[in-house]
Amino acid sequence: VQLQASGGGLVQAGGSLRLSCAASGRTRSTYAMGWFRQAPGKEREFVAATNRNGGSTYYADFVKGRFSISRDSAKNTMYLQMNSLKPEDTAVYYCAAVLDYSGHLFLRDSEYDSWGQGTLVTVSS
Numbered sequence: 001v002q003l004q005a006s007g008g009g010l011v012q013a014g015g016s017l018r019l020s021c022a023a024s025g026r027t028r029s030t031y032a033m034g035w036f037r038q039a040p041g042k043e044r045e046f047v048a049a050t051n052r053n054g055g056s057t058y059y060a061d062f063v064k065g066r067f068s069i070s071r072d073s074a075k076n077t078m079y080l081q082m083n084s085l086k087p088e089d090t091a092v093y094y095c096a097a098v099l100d101y102s103g104h105l106f107l108r109d110s111e112y113d114s115w116g117q118g119t120l121v122t123v124s125s
Contacts, residue, residue: 001025001114005095008119011085015123019080021095021116027076032100035069035080036109037091037121047093048080049105058105063089085123092118 007019021033034049048059048069057069068081078095096112106112 001097003095003114003116005116005119008121010122013087013123013125015085016083019093021078023076029099030101031097032106033078033097035095037093039091044109046107049107051103051105052100056105087123087125090123092120094118
């Protein structure tokens with residue numbers, strides 16, 4: 001499956017953004033999906049994950065209560081709603097997918113085999 005991330009931009013602290021990740025290709029298969037981010041000079045880190053039908057989600061502690069992951073199967077698109085943004089949320093955000101029939105969540109980047117190109121989120125103070 002091919003992934004295309006979009007929706008990044010410049011926002012002031014306390015503001016909101018919604019990222020989208022559009023899937024194309026083998027979308028009839030079922031995929032678990034996730035969001036990761038990489039700040040300048042830092043390693044890529046897990047942000048949020050959703051299982052193949054969106055029934056289960058999981059968040060990194062630093063985004064709990066502020067970010068929400070969702071997916072629209074009809075549109076083959078996953079979203080990340082980001083509220084109460086902080087300057088430390090500044091990073092390139094990547095979406096990822098892995099073929100899955102178990103319904104599990106995947107939290108490690110090594111578990112994913114399809115990646116979007118990333119979208120830059122910059123939060124000014």
